[in-house]
Amino acid sequence: MHQNIADRLIDISSKIQNSCYQAQRAEDEIKLVAVSKLQSVEVIKEAYSLGINNFGENYAQELAEKSSTCPNNIIWHFIGPIQSNKTSLIAKHAQWVHSIDREKVAMKLNNALELEGKKIHALIQVNIDREESKSGIFPEETIDFANKVIAHYPNLILKGLMFMPQINASKKAKIETMNKIVHLHKSLLSELPSCTELSLGTSSDFEESIFNGSTILRIGESLLGKRS
Template identity: 35%
Template sequence: MTIAERVAAVRDRIAAAAARAGRDPGEVTLVAVSKTVPVAAMREAYAAGIRDFGENRAQEARDKFPAFGEDVRWHFVGRLQTNKVKYIARHCHLLHSLDRLALAQEVDRRAGRCGRVLPCLVEVNVAGEPTKAGLPPEKVVPFLQQVAGMKGLQVVGLMTVAPPTDDPERVRPVFRQLRQLAEEAARQCRGLPGIELRHLSMGMTDDFEVAVEEGATIVRIGRAIFGERG
């Protein structure tokens, strides 16, 4: 299949999953995860209608920014070191992996220097995997209270990475828990400045349909669009 055909197939699957849940597929943003993908392949995805690209290496993202116009929205989806914030602060549309106070402080500082407010998602380690980044669920609300009011960032939702599985139904509880956590955190943090939990970034190639059924507003798809990495 060509990249255009893969994009169309993924969009069809998103639409079908949304229909099963009684949702509008227009509520779901498809982010094509383009880490290690050459710009030529990204241009094929762009020609197929993709406008949201996800990168997980700050310097690679920095090098790709000039290859596209301002209609492309760049998502940073990997763990971000504080000393790499400078590479993405100006051009990143959404940071998916805010997970510690030191990172929030550096984002606040760097985005402020650029005269902008950087939208962020708090990464949550819902499944409690020791090898995964992200806050444990019980620490999300205290963290939101810590970062509320920072001038250079706004928290607009939560993100999680589900454990790998051959059966997406096994990770449905992970996605459901993230949605429930977002609802509860929104109640507890109502009125806090800079906290507006409207997005759920969850679901990748092996499980995105279940994530959409459980309320994902952003899915991060790499392999199903660009094929296996070399």
């Protein structure tokens, strides 16, 4: 069993490389985001020293605290549910947001970004399996919502979609979900060619997600170790 970040990074990088080779994709199409929620600043700095430059946080206050003390060229991804009263913190400290899931959040984040004088790369979170316990818009609303974001919220640079498939689903159910995701993303791309990003892979399925077009992998404990 791997005991440190360096060894785990070698192992994960090898699996990414192998999956890209088999899927006939270029490795530089894949962005690895280290999910650093509840990890210490020391862990983040160690991972950064190994060449990891993209980190994902789930809580706005934690993002703000870490971005203020970590190297200033880290690219921060906000990947958790967005509370409308936390949009100012996200606007100030993140460069990417993966979890736009309703118009109220898009509006508040756009307004907060206006005050900051900046823009942010944004992904729409889709609740692909219509799970009551998860955030995200429904698949049939996705394209209309994407057009609305582009038309009305110019500080959100819409780049694509984010999904959180069921972790404990059967293999058959996971395949069906992946097929639905691929179809929806292709439909979006046919209308909005700039929405090329697909934030899909996690620790449990990142190899499979590469075969299904994922461009952003969100990997936490299997890379950075157990959370404190």
